[in-house]
Amino acid sequence: MQSTSLRTRLLSLLLLIVGWPQTILADTPPATTTIDVLVVYPRPAEQHLSMLISWGRNFGETEMDAFLTTDFAHVTQIYQRSGIEVAFNVIHHEAIDLSYIDAANWKVTLSSALMNSENQLPAHLPYLEAIENLRNLHGADIVIYWREHGDGGPSSNGAGSIGGGDDEAYVQLTYGGVNPPITAHEIGHLLGGQHSDGVQGSASFSIAGDTPTLREYRTVMTIAVPLGLDAYRYLWRFSANGATVVGDHDCSPLSGSLETCSFAAAVGVGDPSHDAVSVLSATAVTVAAFRDAPPPEDLPVFGGTGLMLLILLLTGLGAHSLVPRLRS
Ligand SMILES: [Zn+2]
Numbered sequence: 001m002q003s004t005s006l007r008t009r010l011l012s013l014l015l016l017i018v019g020w021p022q023t024i025l026a027d028t029p030p031a032t033t034t035i036d037v038l039v040v041y042p043r044p045a046e047q048h049l050s051m052l053i054s055w056g057r058n059f060g061e062t063e064m065d066a067f068l069t070t071d072f073a074h075v076t077q078i079y080q081r082s083g084i085e086v087a088f089n090v091i092h093h094e095a096i097d098l099s100y101i102d103a104a105n106w107k108v109t110l111s112s113a114l115m116n117s118e119n120q121l122p123a124h125l126p127y128l129e130a131i132e133n134l135r136n137l138h139g140a141d142i143v144i145y146w147r148e149h150g151d152g153g154p155s156s157n158g159a160g161s162i163g164g165g166d167d168e169a170y171v172q173l174t175y176g177g178v179n180p181p182i183t184a185h186e187i188g189h190l191l192g193g194q195h196s197d198g199v200q201g202s203a204s205f206s207i208a209g210d211t212p213t214l215r216e217y218r219t220v221m222t223i224a225v226p227l228g229l230d231a232y233r234y235l236w237r238f239s240a241n242g243a244t245v246v247g248d249h250d251c252s253p254l255s256g257s258l259e260t261c262s263f264a265a266a267v268g269v270g271d272p273s274h275d276a277v278s279v280l281s282a283t284a285v286t287v288a289a290f291r292d293a294p295p296p297e298d299l300p301v302f303g304g305t306g307l308m309l310l311i312l313l314l315t316g317l318g319a320h321s322l323v324p325r326l327r328s
Helices: 002-027 045-054 064-082 106-115 125-138 180-190 276-288 304-317 319-327
Strands: 033-041 086-095 142-146 170-173 200-207 213-218 230-235 244-252 259-268
Touching: 033 125, 033 276, 045 064, 045 086, 064 086, 064 180, 064 244, 064 276, 086 125, 086 276, 106 125, 106 142, 106 170, 125 142, 142 180, 170 180, 180 276, 200 230, 230 259
Parallel strands: 033 086, 033 142, 142 170, 213 230
Antiparallel strands: 200 213, 200 259, 230 244, 244 259
């Protein structure tokens, strides 16, 4: 009788130890979906950032880490203000040098490899392997290659897929393409967004407090022939069915600096056939699960091996020695 009781108590103790973290997790409200981003660039950080600083597009940040943090905070803001519950976290950034693969052409070929990963071309495999090794090391859901200015590669920014899988979750950005609406646009492709999901409209609005003028406005996914009005601006918003904007809003030329666009009357930024928010919201959770972040080093992890060790330890201690502790 007593041994049954001891076994029950021992089992309870084990369940308490092993089950405790899960109980805590179950009581915690679900966090905002986080997509971890690895950013790689082909030159030392200080050198790579310097031209952006000279252009005044560095948000006042002069260190790479602070710049990327601020830049992606803006990207997150574009998504969240549009109603998409996702946050982008630069989990790691690094200057890479793949000249060991091809000293003359690696910077250009890397763009090509990331844009065509689904083809698994033999010439691209060493590039994809190098990028995947870094991605796995840091648990990044998506990878962004922020290119050197005038590297001879594609003139446009690009995403590896429209709503593709884990093995196509790559973006290549031209040097100026690191700005928030372009970055939000290219990541939007990875999340399934298409140019036709965006809104292209016209309304009278002012830019940075100038005289309100009939102008073209666009949402982030829109790429289209301009309507031919005065200067057009990208609102830092995704289209959403039934959404409108009125008053002051963040806006810019596609690759330009942040401005304020002011609308005296509400304008539409979405309808049932122009609704990027519903598409992006539906896929954000999937993309956020492409890679698990490495566990924090200071937290105990009860994996299968750890659990076996715990059982052996408790067995070695002997059930009797546990009794006084259980009763105290
Ligand atoms: Zn596009």
